[in-house]
Amino acid sequence: MFCYPQQRTTRIKPLSLLEDGSAVEIEVPDIETSSEDYARRFAGAVGNHFLRVQEKLCLELLRPWPRSTVLDVGGGHAQLAIPLAAAGYDLTVLGSSLSCGERLSRLAASGAVKSTFVTGDLLNLPFPDGSYDAVISLRLLSHVHRWHQLVRELTRVARHAILIDYPSLTSVNLAVPLLFKLKKKVERNTRSFLCFTRKEVSDAFRQNGYFISDARPEFFLPMALHRAFNNLPFTERSERFFEILRLTRFLGSPILIRAEPG
Numbered sequence: 001m002f003c004y005p006q007q008r009t010t011r012i013k014p015l016s017l018l019e020d021g022s023a024v025e026i027e028v029p030d031i032e033t034s035s036e037d038y039a040r041r042f043a044g045a046v047g048n049h050f051l052r053v054q055e056k057l058c059l060e061l062l063r064p065w066p067r068s069t070v071l072d073v074g075g076g077h078a079q080l081a082i083p084l085a086a087a088g089y090d091l092t093v094l095g096s097s098l099s100c101g102e103r104l105s106r107l108a109a110s111g112a113v114k115s116t117f118v119t120g121d122l123l124n125l126p127f128p129d130g131s132y133d134a135v136i137s138l139r140l141l142s143h144v145h146r147w148h149q150l151v152r153e154l155t156r157v158a159r160h161a162i163l164i165d166y167p168s169l170t171s172v173n174l175a176v177p178l179l180f181k182l183k184k185k186v187e188r189n190t191r192s193f194l195c196f197t198r199k200e201v202s203d204a205f206r207q208n209g210y211f212i213s214d215a216r217p218e219f220f221l222p223m224a225l226h227r228a229f230n231n232l233p234f235t236e237r238s239e240r241f242f243e244i245l246r247l248t249r250f251l252g253s254p255i256l257i258r259a260e261p262g
Contacts, residue, residue: 034076217252
């Protein structure tokens with residue numbers, strides 16, 4: 001696993017107690033990903049294209065469970081709220097702070113989406129075992145230091161499936177440390193993040209009785225590079241080219257996976 005050396009994951013106090021009595025800071029990376037500043041990363045034609053690709057893949061992976069109950073952990077960014085609601089899913093979004101629900105509140109006020117928003121600890125979900133048919137968590141795993149605990153909680157509250165995404169080490173991300181200054185210049189509010197191998201993620205789910213049933217790499221070139229070019233035809237044509245060469249399948253990132261019990 002590789003951690004990019006810049007700003008650390010956002011934290012907040014007060015401290016919470018672990019089972020052994022030790023204290024640990026509550027992790028709240030979704031406060032940033034739920035903000036308007038973060039949403040601006042997906043503004044414009046290229047940003048909208050990123051969201052359309054993500055939306056299409058998520059709906060495909062959820063197709064076996066139509067109109068089911070879905071929990072979106074850390075989903076205050078509202079990137080999936082409208083498509084999930086439009087597809088008939090009963091959506092609940094969990095955020096670590098009331099501020100994480102502001103974008104969802106505006107969508108609800110406009111009539112664009114109907115969902116339930118609750119607050120709680122991302123690593124100690126306030127729900128009984130098997131509360132939801134499917135659990136989604138996007139833009140989160142790579143910003144959580146105790147990510148094994150997050151995986152445990154996702155598997156605990158899901159009945160049938162879990163969807164998460166992660167930046168892959170087996171990708172062009174290997175060169176990102178060399179391009180980090182460009183990434184920060186383009187995105188401005190870039191944070192540190194963890195990258196994973198497929199085995200690391202698979203092992204974490206297997207330890208909790210789940211297996212990866214499907215994996216969909218999204219892009220071959222780094223998203224920051226597409227943002228820097230800011231040219232939708234280039235993004236669409238270049239990514240289609242790498243898909244035809246089957247490079248995205250083996251070296252694409254981020255990877256959206258579906259995990260199921262078994």
